[in-house]
Amino acid sequence: MIKFKINGTVTEVKDDPETPLLWVIRDTVGLKGTKFGCGKAFCGACSVHVEDQVVRSCSFPLKYAAGKSITTIEGISNGQKLHPVQKAWIEEQVPQCGYCQSGFIMSTVKLLEKNPNPSDKDINNSITNLCRCGTYSRVRKAIHKSAELIKKEQN
Ligand code: FES
Numbered sequence: 001m002i003k004f005k006i007n008g009t010v011t012e013v014k015d016d017p018e019t020p021l022l023w024v025i026r027d028t029v030g031l032k033g034t035k036f037g038c039g040k041a042f043c044g045a046c047s048v049h050v051e052d053q054v055v056r057s058c059s060f061p062l063k064y065a066a067g068k069s070i071t072t073i074e075g076i077s078n079g080q081k082l083h084p085v086q087k088a089w090i091e092e093q094v095p096q097c098g099y100c101q102s103g104f105i106m107s108t109v110k111l112l113e114k115n116p117n118p119s120d121k122d123i124n125n126s127i128t129n130l131c132r133c134g135t136y137s138r139v140r141k142a143i144h145k146s147a148e149l150i151k152k153e154q155n
């Protein structure tokens with residue numbers, strides 16, 4: 001058995017310790033917001049937080065999550081209250097098909113925790129997720145909007 005916390009809930013699973021965390025999240029825990037894209041740590045569709053880090057869960061064995069705190073896209077809002085990054089995504093109408101977007105949002109949440117006022121260059125360097133629909137310019141706008149909304153919430 002491997003025990004971890006996911007979105008604040010202590011959870012124990014019997015999966016093989018080498019199973020990619022993505023499949024444990026989706027199939028064992030049943031949270032489907034984290035997506036499978038490339039399976040090779042390239043695209044970022046499977047991004048989640050493990051403690052303070054963004055992790056590409058398709059390439060992160062379950063054993064490394066033992067005893068850790070995991071957050072998925074389902075865990076970033078506060079009940080019905082959306083995270084500012086989610087609000088900005090809606091305001092800027094970022095998604096097209098939407099498949100890649102939870103990964104972008106998870107990466108953005110951590111970027112803004114570490115750098116509350118990122119430049120375009122910072123965004124290019126930190127947000128390396130891929131979007132087949134090409135939503136990159138709206139993603140960039142939404143990241144700047146997220147930074148504004150976070151500042152407003154803090155004041
Ligand atoms: S599915 Fe994990 S990085 Fe693409």
Ligand code: FES
Nearest residue numbers: 097098131132133
């Ligand atoms: S919105 Fe379709 S892949 Fe990104």
